[in-house]
Amino acid sequence: QVHHMDAHVGGTYKMSFRNFGTGSSHSFGGEYVELVPFEKIRYSDRFDNPNLPGQMHATISLRQVSCGTELTIVQEGIPEVIPVEMCYLGWQESLVQLAKLIEPEIPD
Template sequence: MRELIPGERIRLADKFDDTGLVADMTKTITLRPVSCGTAIEILHEGLPAAIPAERCYLGWQESLLQLANLVEADIPGGV
């Protein structure tokens, strides 16, 4: 963990377990309140050249959808 500001920002260093994907990556996740909840911005820096940015973008979308499934309320009869 490089930085943690509760409710605002998480910044961490990351690396792949695969030795063929060597890179000094940094992920910065910024949160900010909006009228209908929380906006999230994710900046993923230092990706290895072998991983196209579009693939990383799709990976983050999938991860966020899975997170939403875990945390969103399941209200019977709700819309």
């Protein structure tokens, strides 16, 4: 769920994820640090849960290639209790969901 999103440098966002199987959720938010249209999104990220301390930073770089867009994601400052593999899996799941929203279904 997106609670608010003010996408400009210095703007903030607040979101939460819910596990529909267990009902548990966690919320997080941060600030947009750098926005370069068609090239880069950099933002800070902090969980509301005190058991997930610290501030993270994510940098999403976009590069036009012959067959679409190359996407590179770098996350820094991930809390030690979160396995890096779970971050990778989370991004993969999010990108699959994004593809479902934006890829057209063209009937035969």
